[in-house]
Amino acid sequence: MRTIYAKTEYGMVMGEISGGFGAFKGIPFARAQRFCPPEQISWTGVKDCRVFGKKAMQVFDGGAPWAKPQSREEFDEDCLNLNIFIPEKALDLTEDGHIQTPDGHGLPVLVEIHGGAFQTGSNQEHTPRQMIRDNAFIYVAVNYRLGVLGFLYVDEILGKPWAGSGNHGILDLMAGVRWVYENIAAFGGDPERITLMGSSAGAKAMGAMMCRPELKKYVHQVIMSSGATQSIRSKATARATARGFMDVFRQILLKHGYDPQEAPKLLLSVPADLLMEAQKLFCDNPGNTCMFGPVADGVCFPEDCEEIIKSGTFWEGRAMIGSSRHELAFYKMMHPDLAEKAPEIADRLFEENAPVAKEDFARFFREYCMENGMAPSDDVQADWWVKILTDYMYRLYSYRLAARLAEKGCQVWQYTVDLAPALHCFDQQLAFGEPEAAFFKDEAHMEIARTVGKKIYGAFIGFIEKQDPNAYLNPDGEMPCWPCLDPKDPYQMIWDVQNQAKKIPTGDVLDRFPEDVYRISSAS
Numbered sequence: 001m002r003t004i005y006a007k008t009e010y011g012m013v014m015g016e017i018s019g020g021f022g023a024f025k026g027i028p029f030a031r032a033q034r035f036c037p038p039e040q041i042s043w044t045g046v047k048d049c050r051v052f053g054k055k056a057m058q059v060f061d062g063g064a065p066w067a068k069p070q071s072r073e074e075f076d077e078d079c080l081n082l083n084i085f086i087p088e089k090a091l092d093l094t095e096d097g098h099i100q101t102p103d104g105h106g107l108p109v110l111v112e113i114h115g116g117a118f119q120t121g122s123n124q125e126h127t128p129r130q131m132i133r134d135n136a137f138i139y140v141a142v143n144y145r146l147g148v149l150g151f152l153y154v155d156e157i158l159g160k161p162w163a164g165s166g167n168h169g170i171l172d173l174m175a176g177v178r179w180v181y182e183n184i185a186a187f188g189g190d191p192e193r194i195t196l197m198g199s200s201a202g203a204k205a206m207g208a209m210m211c212r213p214e215l216k217k218y219v220h221q222v223i224m225s226s227g228a229t230q231s232i233r234s235k236a237t238a239r240a241t242a243r244g245f246m247d248v249f250r251q252i253l254l255k256h257g258y259d260p261q262e263a264p265k266l267l268l269s270v271p272a273d274l275l276m277e278a279q280k281l282f283c284d285n286p287g288n289t290c291m292f293g294p295v296a297d298g299v300c301f302p303e304d305c306e307e308i309i310k311s312g313t314f315w316e317g318r319a320m321i322g323s324s325r326h327e328l329a330f331y332k333m334m335h336p337d338l339a340e341k342a343p344e345i346a347d348r349l350f351e352e353n354a355p356v357a358k359e360d361f362a363r364f365f366r367e368y369c370m371e372n373g374m375a376p377s378d379d380v381q382a383d384w385w386v387k388i389l390t391d392y393m394y395r396l397y398s399y400r401l402a403a404r405l406a407e408k409g410c411q412v413w414q415y416t417v418d419l420a421p422a423l424h425c426f427d428q429q430l431a432f433g434e435p436e437a438a439f440f441k442d443e444a445h446m447e448i449a450r451t452v453g454k455k456i457y458g459a460f461i462g463f464i465e466k467q468d469p470n471a472y473l474n475p476d477g478e479m480p481c482w483p484c485l486d487p488k489d490p491y492q493m494i495w496d497v498q499n500q501a502k503k504i505p506t507g508d509v510l511d512r513f514p515e516d517v518y519r520i521s522s523a524s
Contacts, residue, residue, distance in 0.1 A: 003050075004097045008183040010042035013049045015084075020133035022086040022099075024187070026053025029179035030080040030172065032145055034268060035154055035165045038080055038175040053081030055122035056146045057272045059280045077149060077272050080172055082179070083123050084187055085132045085139040092188060099188055106190040108137040110464050111180055111219075113173060115200030115425065118231070118292040119147045119283065128432045131457070137464050138189040142176035144169045144205070148279050149272070151292040152245060153238035157264050166238045166295030170208050174215070181218040195464045196222045199425045201293075203227025207401065208294035210315035211301050211308045221318035221467060223460060226327060226425045228397035230517040231293030232305050237351075238295040240520040249278040286341065287348025289393075290518035306515045310404065320463055321402040322415035322493075325422040327390040332382050339381035342389070349393060352519045356512050361388045391510040393517060394424070399509050406485040413459075413469050414485045414492035414504075419452050420445075427495065431456040448497055455479075455499050 002017040006024065015024035027049050030038035054076035090107055092100045114121040123141035132139050144150060150169030154162045164171070181191045196219045198206045206222060207229035209215050233241075249267070250260035252274055258266055267275075283291055296305040308314055335341045342361075346354045365384045369376055395416075402414040417426045421439050429436070430453035440446045455473065459482070462471030470482050482493045482501050490504040 006099045006186045008186050012046045014046050016050050020088050022091050024049040024084040026081045028081050030175045032078050032080050038172050052124050054079045058120045058146050079143050082142045101185050106188050108193040109189040110195050111140045113198035113202035115202040117289040118201045144172035148275050153242050153295050156239050164299040167300035170294050177218045194219050199225035199428050204231040215315050223320045226323050226394050228401040230397040233516050237520045245282050248282040252278040285348045287345045316410050318411045320413045321398050323395045323398040324417040324426045327394045327424045329386050339378040342385035357388050392513050395509045407487050412485040418494050418496040427456050
């Protein structure tokens with residue numbers, strides 16, 4: 001291993017070359033204090049960045065169904081760090097290992113935001129090492145505060161000084177992206193060629209960031225997988241969520257010998273582990289993925305974010321936006337009794353929007369059975385619930401955002417993953433990892449998945465490096481061109497056995513939900 005150095009605006013950092021790339025891990029880009037905005041940080045001397053930094057506080061014994069148990073020592077409230085990976089072949093070093101700033105344009109840059117329902121995850125989970133080694137761009141992964149510490153809206157509990165508390169996770173990300181823009185040239189990157197990529201909550205975080213006018217300066221193109229603007233919630237919803245959390249927090253305080261009457265003050269002083277214990281209990285329900293997210297608070301974002309999304313002040317640029325056909329089919333895998341359990345899941349996922357989902361289920365399920373001469377069955381009911389939950393949790397919002405950007409004249413490449421089982425963020429698994437064998441009936445189906453994954457991978461790389469997913473997609477002339485989305489004649493890429501751009505049929509997704517997927521509007 002060889003030691004390497006880079007000089008940033010905030011101090012010198014030390015990394016190392018290993019495995020075909022130069023790596024700088026755990027670079028601090030800001031300081032996090034509880035329920036406060038991120039603070040700029042600098043240092044003297046050389047900061048050793050050869051090991052990963054701390055992860056954001058979260059439920060580290062699993063908690064959520066998708067979360068893996070981890071060690072407590074990996075987590076800390078002060079978690080705002082990022083990792084930078086550079087292809088070794090692209091490093092331009094002095095004799096003593098210092099990276100030389102390029103005279104002309106540096107490498108394109110991919111900045112990834114991890115997902116995890118705004119509750120779990122870190123910048124260590126997904127480092128596509130092979131992709132970094134084989135291509136010509138710099139990869140950056142950013143941490144941000146999660147759950148209670150990143151998105152609990154405590155203005156009503158602690159007062160006006162905390163009026164921005166529901167968006168500190170988003171402000172962390174904005175600080176991270178700004179840091180990359182200001183410093184990536186020191187690592188050989190081009191600040192004018194930054195692609196921001198996120199899946200699930202990562203893409204939803206990006207949807208909120210796009211409401212911040214300064215993002216236009218830092219980022220000119222995005223890749224959004226299984227997420228858009230749907231997680232931005234009203235102050236009423238965020239306040240109701242905070243009240244519900246405080247009820248649980250008081251129970252935890254009493255359990256540990258604290259005075260529950262002092263709960264507001266104790267929010268600021270108890271060990272973070274108690275907050276995580278309360279968060280685990282608070283989120284213990286089958287539809288907990290919408291409980292945290294950015295807030296249209298009038299401070300970080302206008303209270304009427306819906307108008308921002310539709311207006312010219314919203315971010316504009318090149319975009320790849322996609323989703324999977326059966327995003328929430330894993331509910332059917334997890335719940336054999338989904339036909340019975342789905343209404344409860346809808347209630348927890350959507351709250352006051354749930355009646356719309358239930359009405360649409362009843363109507364479409366009934367029509368489907370009548371048209372096909374079928375008797376109602378639990379299996380068919382479960383399939384229709386997957387359609388309803390998928391469209392209203394994910395696909396509707398990806399379609400809306402793609403259409404709005406296209407209507408503004410942006411270059412947008414829309415796609416749908418249709419290769420069975422076409423689960424949540426399936427494009428990421430196909431492109432960046434070996435698909436799970438359990439998802440496929442035989443090796444032939446598995447080989448098809450690998451082929452589709454290579455195509456998706458090529459589209460991502462072409463977009464990152466050449467600003468066009470077609471750039472590396474069709475070297476053998478086997479595929480037709482993937483056109484940009486035209487609002488008057490809309491086509492999208494369908495990732496399946498054929499991998500073809502197809503016209504989007506009218507009614508391809510259900511479209512009766514408001515802009516916010518999770519709503520508790522009756523609370524004030």
